[in-house]
Amino acid sequence: MESQQPNKIHKQPEKKPPKSPLNGSGSLWIYLIISVTFIALYLFISPEFTTKEISWKEFENTILPTEKIEQIIIVNKEIAEIYVKAKLTDSTKYDQITDNSFNLSQTTPAYTIQIGSVDSFENKLEKAQQELPTADRITVTYTSRSSFLDIFSWLIPLGILIFFWIFILKRMSTGSGSNPLFNFGKTTARISETDKKSSVSFNDIAGLKEAKVEVMEVVDFLKNPETYTKLGAKIPKGVMLVGPPGTGKTLMARAVAGEAQVPFFSLSGSEFVEMFVGVGASRVRDLFKRAKEKAPSIIFIDEIDAVGRSRGKVNAFQTNDERESTLNQLLTELDGFGPNTGVIVLAATNRPDILDKALLRPGRFDRHIYLELPNKHEREEIFKVHMRNLVLGEDVAIDILATLSPGFSGADIANICNEAALIAARKKTEAIMQEDFLEARDRVVGGLERKSKIISPKEKKIIAFHEAGHAVASWYLEHVDSLVKVSIIPRGKSLGSAWYLPEERQIVTKSQFMDQICASLGGRAAEEIIFNEISSGAIDDLEKITKQAYAMVAYYGLDESIGPLSFFDSSEQSRTLFGKPYSEHMAKLIDEEVQQLISKSYQRTKEILTTHKAKLIQLAELLLKKETVEKEDLIELLGARDRKFLETDDHTNQSLSQFNKT
Numbered sequence: 001m002e003s004q005q006p007n008k009i010h011k012q013p014e015k016k017p018p019k020s021p022l023n024g025s026g027s028l029w030i031y032l033i034i035s036v037t038f039i040a041l042y043l044f045i046s047p048e049f050t051t052k053e054i055s056w057k058e059f060e061n062t063i064l065p066t067e068k069i070e071q072i073i074i075v076n077k078e079i080a081e082i083y084v085k086a087k088l089t090d091s092t093k094y095d096q097i098t099d100n101s102f103n104l105s106q107t108t109p110a111y112t113i114q115i116g117s118v119d120s121f122e123n124k125l126e127k128a129q130q131e132l133p134t135a136d137r138i139t140v141t142y143t144s145r146s147s148f149l150d151i152f153s154w155l156i157p158l159g160i161l162i163f164f165w166i167f168i169l170k171r172m173s174t175g176s177g178s179n180p181l182f183n184f185g186k187t188t189a190r191i192s193e194t195d196k197k198s199s200v201s202f203n204d205i206a207g208l209k210e211a212k213v214e215v216m217e218v219v220d221f222l223k224n225p226e227t228y229t230k231l232g233a234k235i236p237k238g239v240m241l242v243g244p245p246g247t248g249k250t251l252m253a254r255a256v257a258g259e260a261q262v263p264f265f266s267l268s269g270s271e272f273v274e275m276f277v278g279v280g281a282s283r284v285r286d287l288f289k290r291a292k293e294k295a296p297s298i299i300f301i302d303e304i305d306a307v308g309r310s311r312g313k314v315n316a317f318q319t320n321d322e323r324e325s326t327l328n329q330l331l332t333e334l335d336g337f338g339p340n341t342g343v344i345v346l347a348a349t350n351r352p353d354i355l356d357k358a359l360l361r362p363g364r365f366d367r368h369i370y371l372e373l374p375n376k377h378e379r380e381e382i383f384k385v386h387m388r389n390l391v392l393g394e395d396v397a398i399d400i401l402a403t404l405s406p407g408f409s410g411a412d413i414a415n416i417c418n419e420a421a422l423i424a425a426r427k428k429t430e431a432i433m434q435e436d437f438l439e440a441r442d443r444v445v446g447g448l449e450r451k452s453k454i455i456s457p458k459e460k461k462i463i464a465f466h467e468a469g470h471a472v473a474s475w476y477l478e479h480v481d482s483l484v485k486v487s488i489i490p491r492g493k494s495l496g497s498a499w500y501l502p503e504e505r506q507i508v509t510k511s512q513f514m515d516q517i518c519a520s521l522g523g524r525a526a527e528e529i530i531f532n533e534i535s536s537g538a539i540d541d542l543e544k545i546t547k548q549a550y551a552m553v554a555y556y557g558l559d560e561s562i563g564p565l566s567f568f569d570s571s572e573q574s575r576t577l578f579g580k581p582y583s584e585h586m587a588k589l590i591d592e593e594v595q596q597l598i599s600k601s602y603q604r605t606k607e608i609l610t611t612h613k614a615k616l617i618q619l620a621e622l623l624l625k626k627e628t629v630e631k632e633d634l635i636e637l638l639g640a641r642d643r644k645f646l647e648t649d650d651h652t653n654q655s656l657s658q659f660n661k662t
């Protein structure tokens with residue numbers, strides 16, 4: 001049996017728009033201006049741009065015979081700078097040669113020559129001046145010099161480095177970047193001061209009556225602290241919201257902020273523990289500091305189990321110092337502020353069992369508010385809340401929808417309502433009809449229908465018999481939830497499905513377990529009976545029942561030969577530290593019992609299906625023809641179900657079997 005984990009609505013916490021990188025750093029502009037000035041200056045005065053570069057040939061043939069050379073300086077053994085006598089360059093006669101009117105002083109060379117090597121240059125110069133008297137020969141000096149360009153060329157990378165450094169520091173200190181790399185150390189709490197005008201109120205939360213009453217008290221602490229402090233009472237600091245996913249914990253926290261009209265600082269536990277060591281602790285510090293500045297205010301830590309997991313209970317070889325130091329900081333902060341500072345810390349978790357006991361001690365999160373999955377009546381209420389803004393067709397029956405969604409959380413229901421609206425919109429209808437809601441429900445439970453998936457006729461036949469097997473077996477088993485429909489339309493990852501309406505129950509009896517296992521084996525058994533061949537298609541069923549059988553034997557103490565023993569460890573300590581908490585002998589016994597339990601169930605299933613083989617074939621054929629067979633057709637074909645227990649109770653949450661994948 002596959003009880004599909006329904007989709008969950010994930011709300012993205014609102015983010016402030018990331019700051020433009022330029023805002024945070026005027027230094028960029030300063031840097032740009034400086035660089036432009038430098039480049040301009042450089043272009044203006046650099047010798048490279050007022051000096052003419054010539055070749056040796058040119059020098060020998062044109063310059064040497066016509067101009068009076070003052071001196072030649074060989075720079076860095078690479079360039080020969082040729083300085084011309086000022087008085088000569090002054091005359092217009094040489095303008096055509098120098099062709100540069102700036103070139104008047106001796107501080108700038110008139111020409112430069114790139115030389116291959118100093119030796120060959122000297123030789124050539126020697127040769128060229130052979131006829132001249134020694135006194136008139138040009139003097140050659142040597143110098144090494146780092147040019148302006150050189151300085152500039154390392155100035156640029158240095159500048160860029162410095163700039164980036166400033167940039168990163170800026171981003172760190174404002175803590176407002178969108179990139180976590182630039183924010184480490186600062187809290188990324190969405191300080192939703194927008195929540196001051198929070199539209200979330202207790203009206204948006206349906207059901208959860210007891211929880212609301214308790215939470216309202218928290219609102220009162222914030223609004224009228226004097227009522228309590230006057231009498232000497234200490235206002236609690238920490239309130240833990242506990243409940244399964246999607247039951248409205250976040251919604252409740254937001255409603256508290258909305259009702260109390262105070263700033264709301266929210267941060268998810270997993271955000272504390274991020275990339276860098278030491279970041280978590282400083283985030284905690286920062287979060288509390290900011291909240292205290294804005295007191296009265298609310299801090300909301302979602303998924304507190306991410307930080308609050310009990311210390312030292314992880315694998316002995318796998319410590320998590322970072323998480324521990326974050327947790328320690330959190331404890332310190334909780335102790336550090338007085339009870340009447342006007343800051344209340346709300347936290348949410350769906351695993352209260354794994355939380356460190358230190359978190360739950362008096363003076364910390366000593367108040368627990370439980371949020372449970374809604375019962376049928378509450379589901380109706382939640383449907384109503386989420387239908388407020390929808391255009392509903394006349395045929396929408398909320399009570400039927402609520403009946404058909406046992407075990408669904410508030411988030412699932414919100415999801416169904418939205419999906420239904422989308423489905424109706426795709427059909428371009430005027431209003432959202434009941435069938436849209438039902439389709440949305442199926443989609444939320446089982447994933448999207450994939451009618452276009454190509455399946456060969458042979459495989460289709462196997463799938464039809466497999467599903468018919470589930471249906472027929474469960475029809476004749478007393479303790480299996482009632483079957484709503486069977487389908488061989490692929491959906492999500494499964495090729496076919498049998499839909500059950502789970503009873504809402506808190507405990508599962510042994511007979512229920514046994515019958516569930518048989519119903520799950522119905523698919524495999526049908527394949528064997530009809531085709532005398534079995535397939536891989538039963539993997540989901542088998543995985544499920546194997547886990548279920550081990551749980552029955554080793555955890556719930558439901559096996560006769562092993563007796564009422566449970567190796568379940570709610571603290572999870574011995575399992576991780578010492579491996580299996582039982583002997584080799586016991587392990588063998590458990591394995592044998594599980595195997596026997598399942599093989600007996602398989603025999604039993606095959607017997608049921610053999611007895612009703614004709615019905616099995618009829619149903620499979622009907623499935624091949626219609627693809628989906630609804631409850632009415634099932635009753636017509638298989639007869640009314642003989643059930644002693646009819647599910648009436650409705651204060652339970654367990655959703656055992658919703659959906660049987662092929």
Ligand SMILES: Nc1ncnc2c1ncn2[C@@H]1O[C@H](COP(=O)(O)OP(=O)(O)OP(=O)(O)O)[C@@H](O)[C@H]1O
Pocket residue numbers: 008009011204205206207208243244245246247248249250251252302348350382385409410411412414
């Ligand atoms: N009791 C409720 N009434 C109305 N809407 C609800 C209720 N419970 C949940 N919802 C809807 O489900 C959405 C998700 O709920 P929320 O995020 O508060 O659950 P949660 O318990 O914090 O889940 P998680 O543990 O996954 O963080 C809400 O935004 C809301 O639309």
Ligand SMILES: [Zn+2]
Pocket residue numbers: 466470520523524537538541660661662
């Ligand atoms: Zn199956």
